Amino acid sequence: MKTKNKKTLCALLLVAVGIFSYSLWLPLRPVDIIAVHHRGHGSSAVLVKNFPFTDKGKMSWWLKNKDVLKDKHKIPSPASDGSFVVVFWDFGDGYKETDGYDNLCFNDMKPPMNCIEKNSLLMVRNSENTGSYFVLDSGTYRMNNKGDIVKNKSD
Known part of the structure; x- marks a missing residue:
């Protein structure tokens, strides 16, 4: 093999390893909660960096971290009716x-x-009548009685 081909192959391999490493690291970054703004009537705005990219990742992150968010940031802060x-x-x-x-x-x-700037990543809603559901750009997902998350068919 010529020296030029070896150098090109080496450079391509290095780029591929870099891209692969970055793609492994990206989903493992911790979510940074920058601020929490309580807006009244059970509504809160949470400003974040490094939020998961996928819908599944966003909903899983909420389910995994909701107790910590409640203890540390007082969210959710339900209205008098629990919503x-x-x-x-x-x-x-x-x-x-x-x-x-x-x-x-x-x-x-x-x-x-x-x-x-308005760039919502995830909305989590809960009420006595509707239960828990997630609103994302790709649609609305509901949590059923078994704890499974199912996408609304109308979306």
Whole structure:
């Protein structure tokens, strides 16, 4: 084999190993909870970085961490009827000034740096009538009585 071919093969192998290693590391990154904003009436906004990519990963992360979130961050914070909504938002580039149009701004912070871009990652809802369900870009998933998560057929 020529030297040029060996160098090319070596470079390609190195790139492949790098990509493979990165793809193994990516899902193992810990989720960073940047802030929690309690919005009243059982609603909370959680700003995160490094949230899982897949729908299954997001729902599994919630189920695995909901007790820690309750103890450490007081979420969910149910309304008087027991219902709650927790929305996980991508913190992205951090807090910014409102664009006057489509940013999500938090009243529990002083302006101007009290808004984020709207990029919801996961919504967890629970009520007595509907039970627990997850809202994601790809659809709505409900938790049945057996604890199985099933995608709504209408989505």
